[in-house]
Amino acid sequence: MSNNENDDLLNDTSNLLSQEIPAGVDRRTFLMRSAVVGATAVMTGRVVSAQERNERSTADPPLAQDLNVVKKSKGPVLTTVDEFYKVGPGPSSSHTIGPMRITYDFYQRATKLPADKLAKATAMKVHLFGSLSATGKGHGTERAALAGLVGKEPATVDPAFLDSLRDKPDQVFPMKLGTASFDVSLKDVIYDATKGDFKHPNTMTVKLMAGNDVLLEQEYYSVGGGFIEWKGYTPPKKNAPKYPFATMKELRAHADNNKISIAKVILANEMSIMGRTQEEVYAFVDKIINAMTATVRSGLKMPENDVLPGPIKLHSKAATVYKRAMDDSYQSDRGIGALSAYALAASEENGRGHLVITAPTGGSAGVMPALVYGLIENRKVPLEKVRDGMLAAAAVGYLCKHHATLSAAEGGCQAEIGVASSMAAALVATAYDAESRVVENAAESALEHHLGMTCDPVAGYVQVPCIERCAFGAVKAWTAYAIASNEIASRHRVDFDATVQALAQTAKDMNSKYKETSEAGLALSVVLC
Numbered sequence: 001m002s003n004n005e006n007d008d009l010l011n012d013t014s015n016l017l018s019q020e021i022p023a024g025v026d027r028r029t030f031l032m033r034s035a036v037v038g039a040t041a042v043m044t045g046r047v048v049s050a051q052e053r054n055e056r057s058t059a060d061p062p063l064a065q066d067l068n069v070v071k072k073s074k075g076p077v078l079t080t081v082d083e084f085y086k087v088g089p090g091p092s093s094s095h096t097i098g099p100m101r102i103t104y105d106f107y108q109r110a111t112k113l114p115a116d117k118l119a120k121a122t123a124m125k126v127h128l129f130g131s132l133s134a135t136g137k138g139h140g141t142e143r144a145a146l147a148g149l150v151g152k153e154p155a156t157v158d159p160a161f162l163d164s165l166r167d168k169p170d171q172v173f174p175m176k177l178g179t180a181s182f183d184v185s186l187k188d189v190i191y192d193a194t195k196g197d198f199k200h201p202n203t204m205t206v207k208l209m210a211g212n213d214v215l216l217e218q219e220y221y222s223v224g225g226g227f228i229e230w231k232g233y234t235p236p237k238k239n240a241p242k243y244p245f246a247t248m249k250e251l252r253a254h255a256d257n258n259k260i261s262i263a264k265v266i267l268a269n270e271m272s273i274m275g276r277t278q279e280e281v282y283a284f285v286d287k288i289i290n291a292m293t294a295t296v297r298s299g300l301k302m303p304e305n306d307v308l309p310g311p312i313k314l315h316s317k318a319a320t321v322y323k324r325a326m327d328d329s330y331q332s333d334r335g336i337g338a339l340s341a342y343a344l345a346a347s348e349e350n351g352r353g354h355l356v357i358t359a360p361t362g363g364s365a366g367v368m369p370a371l372v373y374g375l376i377e378n379r380k381v382p383l384e385k386v387r388d389g390m391l392a393a394a395a396v397g398y399l400c401k402h403h404a405t406l407s408a409a410e411g412g413c414q415a416e417i418g419v420a421s422s423m424a425a426a427l428v429a430t431a432y433d434a435e436s437r438v439v440e441n442a443a444e445s446a447l448e449h450h451l452g453m454t455c456d457p458v459a460g461y462v463q464v465p466c467i468e469r470c471a472f473g474a475v476k477a478w479t480a481y482a483i484a485s486n487e488i489a490s491r492h493r494v495d496f497d498a499t500v501q502a503l504a505q506t507a508k509d510m511n512s513k514y515k516e517t518s519e520a521g522l523a524l525s526v527v528l529c
């Protein structure tokens with residue numbers, strides 16, 4: 001320790017005391033971490049300023065508090081199925097569907113500029129920041145962003161168009177805005193700073209330029225599951241739900257008090273919030289069910305020697321696993337093998353950048369389709385039961401979004417595969433007419449056993465561990481249903497709301513290296529040669 005009196009840390013403690021708890025950090029965590037850093041300073045004799053202590057105590061940059069996605073615990077759930085289940089190109093809803101929606105939105109805004117301003121336009125520039133920049137290359141974010149700029153929408157884009165951008169990256173596309181015309185290409189999508197003071201880890205800016213002058217600029221955030229926000233975003237106005245709920249406890253109370261299922265509560269809310277008929281809600285859900293079965297079917301058809309795009313050179317294995325599982329002499333092994341193969345099939349489709357369904361995200365897009373396919377194709381469960389299952393699963397996803405996160409960049413893989421598995425458990429329980437308590441218990445159990453799971457995709461590609469992880473998420477969902485439907489439901493000790501809280505807290509505490517940055521875990525330990 002220093003003998004100089006001026007260096008004595010305990011001489012003047014004013015600089016050691018932090019004045020206030022920074023935004024976005026809970027008091028207890030901050031005080032504990034701050035105390036540890038302070039104690040270390042005293043023991044080692046190293047001066048640590050209050051500012052440095054603040055920085056170290058908030059290891060992860062906090063999300064901006066004015067993001068709508070952060071103001072999640074206020075008011076009833078107002079998310080609807082058409083916002084939640086989105087069809088779009090893989091491999092990551094926040095890195096492909098979100099950015100494509102963002103640049104499409106920007107193009108629409110640009111078209112509304114006055115004609116004299118538009119006439120000066122010479123270029124459009126997209127800047128990717130944070131996680132979008134760190135792992136965007138592996139996700140094809142630049143291709144998705146360019147596709148949105150040239151007017152493609154996620155649900156209808158031909159995956160062959162995105163493949164062609166990968167195979168021929170020098171293509172240029174003419175853009176017409178009013179009387180101005182200029183070319184856009186992948187060179188206009190810039191991988192910018194990976195670290196900085198961003199409102200959200202998935203931040204982008206899009207600019208319309210006139211030479212070096214900016215005619216229009218908008219900052220956007222791809223906040224998970226294909227949802228987007230922008231600076232100054234206000235959520236669209238919606239009607240009040242028939243059965244307002246902000247927790248599973250409230251949701252179940254509506255179901256139990258009205259002697260209806262969780263699915264019927266959600267159906268009534270969908271109708272009241274958006275002013276839709278039952279037929280319209282069901283038509284949308286059926287479209288999603290069909291898209292989910294189609295993605296499993298097309299994944300199973302891929303030949304065994306197919307290699308997924310990217311440096312990992314990962315071979316497809318869904319078809320092989322399925323065929324070999326069918327040869328197994330034990331029926332239970334055939335079931336687990338087939339379910340895993342369905343999840344691998346849909347997830348490999350995601351890895352190819354083909355169309356998938358966010359449930360809740362692209363990375364987790366193998367989980368729900370595996371169960372939907374299994375229920376329909378193997379168990380021959382009637383469509384209306386699967387429909388109800390989809391609505392109950394959506395409720396589970398809504399609550400996780402409302403109180404925690406669906407974004408790996410915010411919460412690691414527990415927020416993707418964990419939520420997907422929880423949704424899938426609710427789907428199966430509902431499809432088998434389980435009472436609301438069993439639906440909750442199944443969803444809780446599946447989520448609980450994914451808590452803490454980090455996101456560390458190798459080389460930034462949503463393949464390893466993501467593809468197999470979908471299979472595990474699907475099997476865990478089935479396990480959760482098996483336990484929930486066979487235990488004494490009232491003795492299930494942990495309620496869903498407590499586990500969602502744990503999800504949110506774990507997301508906050510998780511080291512930022514494990515949040516879709518490819519800077520740790522498998523992304524470091526797996527060596528590609």
Ligand code: SF4
Nearest residue numbers: 363408413416455466
């Ligand atoms: S590790 Fe999980 S969260 Fe991360 S990209 Fe893969 S599936 Fe998504």
